Amino acid sequence: MAALIVAPLGRTDYVIYVLSSWLIFSIAAIGLNLTLGYAGQISLAQASFMGIGAYTTALMTLAGVPWLIAAPAGVALCFVVGLMLGFPALLVQGHFLAFVTLAFNTLFFLVARNEDWLTGGSYGLSNLPRPAFWAFDTARNLPFYYFTLIVFLASAALMWGVVRSPWGRAFRGLRENPIRAESLGVDTRRITLLAFAIGSAYGGLAGALISPLVQYIEPSSFAFSQSLRVLLMVVVGGSGLFFGPILGAAVVILLPEFLRFTEGYYLMIYAAAVIALMVYCPTGLIGVGRRLGDQLRPKREARADLKLGARS
Amino acid sequence: MSAPVLSVRDIAKTFGAIRAVDGVSLDVSAGEILGLIGPNGSGKSTLFNCILGQLTPDRGTVEVNGKSVSGRRACDLSKLGVGRTFQQLSVFPQMSVLDNIILAGQEHRGGLLSRLIGPSDAGLTGEADRLIEFFRLTHLRDEMAGSLSFGQQKLVDAAMAFMAGPSLVLLDEPAGGVNPTMLLGLKERLMTFNREHGTTFVVIEHNMEFVMSLCSRIVVLAEGRIIAEGPPEDVRANQTVIDAYLGG
Numbered sequence: 001m002a003a004l005i006v007a008p009l010g011r012t013d014y015v016i017y018v019l020s021s022w023l024i025f026s027i028a029a030i031g032l033n034l035t036l037g038y039a040g041q042i043s044l045a046q047a048s049f050m051g052i053g054a055y056t057t058a059l060m061t062l063a064g065v066p067w068l069i070a071a072p073a074g075v076a077l078c079f080v081v082g083l084m085l086g087f088p089a090l091l092v093q094g095h096f097l098a099f100v101t102l103a104f105n106t107l108f109f110l111v112a113r114n115e116d117w118l119t120g121g122s123y124g125l126s127n128l129p130r131p132a133f134w135a136f137d138t139a140r141n142l143p144f145y146y147f148t149l150i151v152f153l154a155s156a157a158l159m160w161g162v163v164r165s166p167w168g169r170a171f172r173g174l175r176e177n178p179i180r181a182e183s184l185g186v187d188t189r190r191i192t193l194l195a196f197a198i199g200s201a202y203g204g205l206a207g208a209l210i211s212p213l214v215q216y217i218e219p220s221s222f223a224f225s226q227s228l229r230v231l232l233m234v235v236v237g238g239s240g241l242f243f244g245p246i247l248g249a250a251v252v253i254l255l256p257e258f259l260r261f262t263e264g265y266y267l268m269i270y271a272a273a274v275i276a277l278m279v280y281c282p283t284g285l286i287g288v289g290r291r292l293g294d295q296l297r298p299k300r301e302a303r304a305d306l307k308l309g310a311r312s
Numbered sequence: 313m314s315a316p317v318l319s320v321r322d323i324a325k326t327f328g329a330i331r332a333v334d335g336v337s338l339d340v341s342a343g344e345i346l347g348l349i350g351p352n353g354s355g356k357s358t359l360f361n362c363i364l365g366q367l368t369p370d371r372g373t374v375e376v377n378g379k380s381v382s383g384r385r386a387c388d389l390s391k392l393g394v395g396r397t398f399q400q401l402s403v404f405p406q407m408s409v410l411d412n413i414i415l416a417g418q419e420h421r422g423g424l425l426s427r428l429i430g431p432s433d434a435g436l437t438g439e440a441d442r443l444i445e446f447f448r449l450t451h452l453r454d455e456m457a458g459s460l461s462f463g464q465q466k467l468v469d470a471a472m473a474f475m476a477g478p479s480l481v482l483l484d485e486p487a488g489g490v491n492p493t494m495l496l497g498l499k500e501r502l503m504t505f506n507r508e509h510g511t512t513f514v515v516i517e518h519n520m521e522f523v524m525s526l527c528s529r530i531v532v533l534a535e536g537r538i539i540a541e542g543p544p545e546d547v548r549a550n551q552t553v554i555d556a557y558l559g560g
Contacts, residue, residue: 166418166427166434169407173415176404183364183398184472185390185419 008145016141017213022253023145023152024209029233029245030159031202036231037240038163039195040175041089045101046230048108049078049200051222053207055112058125058217067131071208075201082200086193105224112219124218128211138212148209155205156246162198163242171195175240203230236277238284247285315378317342317480317512323362323372324536325355332358333369334536340480345506345513347527347544349520351557355536356516357399360484363514364396365389376480391420395478397469399485399516405458409449409468412457413440416475440475447471447501463490470498474505480512481505487519495519499526524548532556 008016032046053074060070088100112119119125130138131147138144162168170191173181182188211217229252237248255273259266281288316339325333333355340346348356361367363374365384374381376392384392404412418427418434427434444453447467452460457468466486473481483502487495499522505511517523523530524544532540532547534556540547547553 162428164432166414166421166430166432168432169411169415169418170427172407172411173404176406177402179366179386180398180402180404180472181415182386183390183396184416185387185476186415187387187419190424 004149005146008142013141016145018253018257020141020145020148020209020213022249023148024206024213025230025233025253026246026249027152027155027209028203028206028230029237029249030156031199031206032230033199033234033239033242033245034159034163034171034202035195035199036234037238037244038168038175039171039192039199041086041192041195042094042098043085043101043196043199044098044224044227044231045085045105045108046199046203047222047224047226048105049082049203050207050210050226050230051108051112051217051219052078052081053204054211054217054222055119055125055207056204057208058128058211059118061129061131061211062125062127067129067208067212068133071205074208075204078204078207079197079201082203083193083197085200086196089192089196090189102224102227105222105227109219109223112222119219122218124216126216128215128217130212130215144213148213151205151209155202159202160242167191167194172240232274236274236284238286241284241286244284244286251285315342316340316375317344317377318363318514319373319375319378320359320363321373321375323359323369323374325358325362325367325369331536333362335372336533336536336538337372338531338538338541340512340514342479342512343506343510344529345502345515345527347523347530348514348516348533349518349523349530349547350533354533354556356533357484358536359533360482360514360516364394364482387419390476390478393477393479395473395476395481397466397473397481397483397486399488401462401465401469403457403460403465403468403472405456407457408454409444409457409460410437410440410453412468413443413471413475416472420476436475443471443475446504448497463494466490467494467498470501474511477509478511480514483513483515483517485516485518487517487522495522502526520548 008019028046028050032043035041035043056074056077057067057070060073061067085101085104089097092100113122130144132138136143138147170181170186173186174188174191178188233248233252234245236251237246238244256266256270259269262269318340320336320338323333323336336359350356358367362369365381365386368383376394379392381389381392404415414433414436417436417439421434421436422430444450447470449467449471452464457465460468466489470486486498490498502513503526506513515523515527527544530542530544530547531538532553539556540550540553
């Protein structure tokens with residue numbers, strides 16, 4: 001926490017901008033982690049929800065609506081659209097569901113690019129205002145970072161509450177054994193829709209922050225490749241683990257910046273690192289940490305049941 | 313005689329040209345332990361799945377406590393007081409035994425919103441611990457269910473079926489793959505539940521020793537039809553049953 005507060009102090013505008021990006025993409029990845037990691041529903045459309053949140057916030061704030069009203073409107077719209085995108089998940093699973101969500105992302109991209117009257121088409125929307133809250137103006141990058149940090153912490157705390165609640169247990173039940181979960185009274189249809197809706201709403205919130213951060217949005221920022229990037233954050237950090245997507249977002253956003261000294265080779269090194277991680281630790285970086293922790297910790301006693309035998 | 317807890321009327325189900333279940337009717341009274349036996353392919357599991365809403369029968373009706381459950385989803389049946397176990401292992405492997413048991417009860421507590429803002433265990437830890445103790449799983453309470461032995465997972469599966477306090481429990485081959493010592497314990501526990509809570513059971517089982525000693529009445533299926541019905545000792549001596557099992 002203290003590290004997050006002091007991280008931008010004395011840094012250049014660019015570094016503060018990158019740190020803000022990390023927090024924003026963490027929010028999007030936290031949302032996808034609920035849908036994919038906890039509830040086991042594959043979605044390749046998180047960037048489209050960022051786009052819906054971003055365009056809604058951008059259009060409303062350009063029309064003079066305060067960010068505090070525009071952002072919740074974008075989040076609510078993503079919740080509703082996410083709920084609707086969840087319906088195909090009731091019918092198809094696995095890679096079929098992946099294709100459905102991929103198609104949705106493509107559809108969003110085409111609408112954003114072709115409906116110029118609303119979205120500005122390929123030129124996008126520019127001069128997007130940053131929010132100001134009475135004396136606290138986020139026009140400069142440092143205050144905007146702290147504003148983003150507050151939103152990030154609040155949304156992460158909210159998600160912590162969700163995954164620690166009985167809902168979180170039901171999401172994991174859906175992922176691990178949906179037929180058994182249903183037989184125990186879990187309404188798997190409702191919980192599937194909720195997983196999509198909440199995860200999408202987080203995408204929308206990230207989009208509502210991207211608009212004022214970049215102050216310019218255009219369709220390619222929310223194309224399918226961006227959804228893959230968010231997916232990479234979840235997988236690299238550790239899918240289904242609370243801090244996984246935050247760590248994953250740090251790797252995906254910050255690692256390329258650290259590798260810039262390698263000049264032309266940084267993308268190759270970055271790609272090789274990701275491939276090595278996925279091959280040797282498919283549970284992500286948190287999984288690596290846990291594995292190391294298990295090795296360093298004193299060996300546990302033999303499993304209790306082995307000592308006790310099969311008691312009747 | 314009290315109204316049946318489970319009433320199945322004229323259930324039929326075909327798969328292509330195969331008549332898996334062919335007009336089966338049966339009643340199960342409150343507190344009864346009914347065994348459903350028959351050779352492989354006799355239609356036991358299909359009948360089970362028709363009762364539990366996982367298959368839609370071609371015809372016939374199913375009532376639980378006097379309410380029609382035909383076409384109802386499994387989660388609705390659970391809320392009507394129907395618990396079940398599965399033939400295959402059916403626990404949540406990456407959750408602790410405690411979380412498995414709590415999940416089995418949490419959807420029966422409060423509304424959707426109260427399960428979001430209420431306590432993370434839905435106030436069920438004490439109740440779950442008592443059930444875990446009852447099934448002699450206390451030493452495994454915090455272990456991941458997937459790390460347990462086959463027999464232990466079967467016990468967790470059985471315990472989950474009881475967490476919501478069901479009036480009717482359908483057990484699909486509970487003895488399959490369970491060692492004799494553990495099986496004896498499981499039988500004792502089922503009988504205790506039956507005695508103390510009046511829980512009604514329908515048990516599909518191939519282990520004749522287990523089913524004959526547990527059940528008060530046996531229904532025998534062959535080729536989708538009931539070929540015999542009665543107390544275990546009568547069924548055991550029934551020539552039609554012996555022929556069906558021996559392929560005569």
